[in-house]
Each structure stands twice: as C-alpha cells, then as structure tokens.
Amino acid sequence: xxxxxxxxxxxxxxxxxxxxxxxxxxxxxxxxxxxxxxxxxxxxxxxxxxxxxxxxxxxxxxxxxxxxxxxxxxxxxxxxxxxxxxxxxxxxxxxxxxxxxxxxxxxxxxxxxxxxxxxxxxxxxxxxxxxxxxxxxxxxxxxxxxxxxxxxxxxxxxxxxxxxxxxxxxxxxxxxxxxxxxxxxxxxxxxxxxxxxxxxxxxxxxxxxxxxxxxxxxxxxxxxxxxxxxxxxxxxxxxxxxxxxxxxxxxxxxxxxxxxxxxxxxxxxxxxxxxxxxxxxxxxxxxxxxxxxxxxxxxxxxxxxxxxxxxxxxxxxxxxxxxxxxxxxxxxxxxxxxxxxxxxxxxxxxxxxxxxxxxxxxx
Ligand code: SF4
Numbered sequence: 001x002x003x004x005x006x007x008x009x010x011x012x013x014x015x016x017x018x019x020x021x022x023x024x025x026x027x028x029x030x031x032x033x034x035x036x037x038x039x040x041x042x043x044x045x046x047x048x049x050x051x052x053x054x055x056x057x058x059x060x061x062x063x064x065x066x067x068x069x070x071x072x073x074x075x076x077x078x079x080x081x082x083x084x085x086x087x088x089x090x091x092x093x094x095x096x097x098x099x100x101x102x103x104x105x106x107x108x109x110x111x112x113x114x115x116x117x118x119x120x121x122x123x124x125x126x127x128x129x130x131x132x133x134x135x136x137x138x139x140x141x142x143x144x145x146x147x148x149x150x151x152x153x154x155x156x157x158x159x160x161x162x163x164x165x166x167x168x169x170x171x172x173x174x175x176x177x178x179x180x181x182x183x184x185x186x187x188x189x190x191x192x193x194x195x196x197x198x199x200x201x202x203x204x205x206x207x208x209x210x211x212x213x214x215x216x217x218x219x220x221x222x223x224x225x226x227x228x229x230x231x232x233x234x235x236x237x238x239x240x241x242x243x244x245x246x247x248x249x250x251x252x253x254x255x256x257x258x259x260x261x262x263x264x265x266x267x268x269x270x271x272x273x274x275x276x277x278x279x280x281x282x283x284x285x286x287x288x289x290x291x292x293x294x295x296x297x298x299x300x301x302x303x304x305x306x307x308x309x310x311x312x313x314x315x316x317x318x319x320x321x322x323x324x325x326x327x328x329x330x331x332x333x334x335x336x337x338x339x340x341x342x343x344x345x346x347x348x349x350x351x352x353x354x355x356x357x358x359x360x361x362x363x
Contacts, residue, residue: 001050003243004078006038007254008059009272012093016127016197017155019189021256021270022060030272034254035069037279039076041253044284051081054240063094067102074106085109085239093130095138100145110149110238111142112182118172119165122158127193132172139176149236151180156210157202158186166210167217174221179236183214184229208353226309228355245308247301255285263297265290295320303359306337306347313345327361 010031011022023030042048055077065073070088080086087110088103095113103111117123118132135152142150152173156166173181185207188194202210215225223231227245230238244250244260252259256270268275268287275285292300298320305311313328314321328345331337336351336358351358 001047001052001078001249001251003054003056003240003248003250004047004052005056005058005240005250005252005257005259006062006073006077007252007257007268008034008057008062008065008073009255009270010034010059010064011061012064012091012129014127014193016125016193017186017188018127019187019192020060023272026064030276031065031069033276034272035065035072035076037276038073038253040279040282041275041285042076042078044279045251045253047078047251047253050078051084052078053081053084054243055080055084055086056240057088059089061091061094062088063090063099066094067096067099070099070102071106074108080107087112087238087240089114090138090142091130092134092138093128095134095141097141097144100138100141100147103142104145104147108147110151110180111147112151112153112180112238113138113142113178115152115173116155117158117165118169119161122155122161122165122169125158126155136176139178149179151182151238152176152178153182153184154214156183156185156214157206159200159202159206167213170214170217174218180230180232180238181214181218181223182230183211183218185210211353224309228307228352242308245304246311247305263292263294265292265300299324299363303363306345306359306362307355310340310344310346313339313343315343324362331358331361 009022010026011024012026014024086108088108089112091114113135115135116126116128120131123131139150154169154173186202188199188201218231222233225231226237249261250259251261252268255268255272255275257268259266266287266289268285278285302314302324314324316322316325328337332339335348337345338348340346347355347358
C-alpha cells in the first residue's frame with residue numbers, strides 16, 4: 001500500500017457550507033472508540049506492516065483528537081516509508097503549541113490549515129469557529145514546532161461579500177508565507193445550512209474571476225497552479241493528492257473513507273455507529289464496493305489526471321485510448337487542450353475554466 005487516507009469523522013460544530021461527512025458534537029467517548037478501533041480496520045485491510053509513501057489524515061477535523069489522541073492515532077498507523085509525506089488537516093481553533101509539538105513529534109511533515117478567510121465577517125458567515133488571529137497563531141505554533149510544510153485553505157466568491165474582501169484575504173494568506181495554498185470557490189451543496197437558508201451559489205463569472213485573481217496574485221508571489229484549485233512553491237505540491245489525481249491506488253480507512261485498489265472502488269458507509277459495530281465484532285465496516293471494467297477504470301483514472309497542470313496523454317494501445325486521444329485532439333482544435341511534447345498535455349486557460357465539461361468529453 002503506497003497511499004493511505006484516514007478519515008476522522010468528527011467536528012466540534014458543522015460549518016454552514018460543509019457537505020463533508022462528519023458528525024458535530026465531538027463526543028469524547030466516540031472519539032476514543034474511533035482511535036481504539038482504527039487499528040483494527042487497518043489490520044483487516046492488510047495495511048499493517050506496509051510502509052506507505054504518503055499518509056493523509058483528513059476529515060472532519062483530525063485536530064479535534066487533541067495531542068494525546070493524535071499521538072495514539074499515529075502510533076497505530078503503519079510506519080511510513082523513509083521520506084514519506086505525512087499530511088494532517090487542522091482547524092486553527094484547535095492548534096496550540098502542545099498540539100503542534102505532538103504532531104511534529106508523531107511524524108507529521110505537512111499540515112493543512114483550514115483558514116478559509118481572514119475576514120471576521122466572512123468567517124462568521126461561513127460558521128467557522130475561529131477568527132483570523134487564530135490562523136496566524138496556528139501558523140506560528142506549527143512553524144515553531146518545526147513542521148516542514150504548511151498549507152492554507154481559502155474559500156473564494158462568497159455571495160454578498162464586500163468588494164475587496166477576498167483580495168485582502170489572499171494578501172494576508174501570502175503574508176504568512178505558507179508553502180502551499182488551496183483556493184475553492186464557494187459551493188452551495190444540497191442539505192447544508194447555506195442551501196437551507198436559500199443562499200444562491202456564486203455565478204460562473206464570479207467564481208472564474210476569483211480563480212483568475214488567485215492564479216495571478218499567487219503566481220506573482222511564487223506559487224504555481226499545479227492543479228485546478230491548488231498552488232505551491234516548487235517542491236511543496238501535496239504528494240498524496242498528486243498520487244490520487246495521477247490515478248494511483250490509495251487505501252482509505254475510517255467512516256466514509258474511499259479507496260481505489262486495482263479495479264475496485266470502495267466507499268465505507270458514513271455511519272460511525274455502523275463502522276464501530278462492525279469492527280467491534282471483528283469484521284470490516286460496511287462499504288459500497290464497485291468493480292470497474294478495464295475501460296471504466298482507465299477512463300476514471302484519466303479524467304482525474306487532467307486536473308493537473310501537466311499530464312500524460314492516452315497511450316493509443318487500446319481502442320478506448322485511441323478514442324480518448326481523438327477526443328483530446330478535437331479539444332486541442334477547439335483551444336481547450338494543448339500538447340506539451342513527449343506525450344504530455346495541458347488544459348489551456350479556457351480549458352481550465354470549463355474543466356468539468358472537458359473531463360466529461362475525455363471520460
Ligand atoms: S471543520 Fe471542515 S469538515 Fe468540519 S464542518 Fe467545518 S468544513 Fe466541515
């Protein structure tokens with residue numbers, strides 16, 4: 001197993017835009033059960049004894065486990081390969097010097113901080129449980145603890161935001177000199193508090209303007225756009241996500257975690273209770289499992305690759321790859337994709353704007 005993802009399914013409270021699988025309330029007993037039972041799932045999946053080259057703790061909110069919980073969780077993970085990337089998502093509200101030191105001592109090499117904005121107004125509107133000052137304090141604590149690579153997440157194109165609010169957040173983020181920045185235009189997902197409140201999503205033009213601004217401001221500060229929503233200083237791209245986008249296999253553990261192993265696509269059921277009950281009785285947790293045909297598998301792995309700034313074109317060895325190559329050449333004639341030489345391709349600026357449609361053409 002090369003790439004391991006662990007989903008920590010708890011948050012203190014739900015943010016108003018959040019459609020990720022996590023339960024609010026941070027019940028201490030349930031969190032203890034999660035940390036106690038995760039090693040059983042890893043053992044049943046055959047992960048024990050492997051040495052992954054990337055590990056990613058996401059969620060939910062991994063930092064909710066606190067310094068002791070994180071130490072225990074890390075102790076139960078397979079030992080990463082030498083030089084592995086070990087990423088952890090944190091909510092800045094949870095980051096104290098003790099938590100930062102525990103993360104570093106446990107082996108975290110990269111921490112992704114859910115900053116989302118540097119505007120008090122925007123953070124309150126999004127339902128975040130921290131202000132901008134906590135983000136600055138989290139960055140300082142993680143840096144003091146010696147975490148080698150820091151990333152900040154931002155949300156752009158908030159409906160009704162005062163002019164200049166996002167630009168100011170982008171500047172504040174850059175001023176903290178992170179190694180990596182992710183920028184996602186707001187998405188209003190069904191069932192979220194924002195959707196229930198009737199908030200309209202940003203228009204395509206608003207979202208595209210925010211992405212264009214992010215790309216040019218971040219490029220001027222030395223961050224290359226290496227994926228549709230991700231920017232990094234050279235050498236600081238997220239290796240785990242790169243592996244997933246390039247179509248490599250990955251193994252997920254925890255409620256709602258997804259895996260891709262060979263032609264099998266698996267999604268653990270999101271219910272923590274069902275996950276816990278199965279593992280208590282020594283069984284794998286319930287999951288939806290799909291077996292893909294060779295063509296479906298190739299098509300899916302190819303479609304995620306085009307999110308990257310540079311990707312390998314289809315190898316025209318099979319009829320489906322030849323069809324995909326023909327589709328790619330048609331997209332190139334329409335100015336949406338361009339060859340880079342050596343069999344590599346990129347989306348053009350216009351192609352990135354309509355990336356979802358391009359991916360559907362190439363599926
Ligand atoms: S902290 Fe992250 S996972 Fe938790 S509710 Fe907020 S956005 Fe969702």
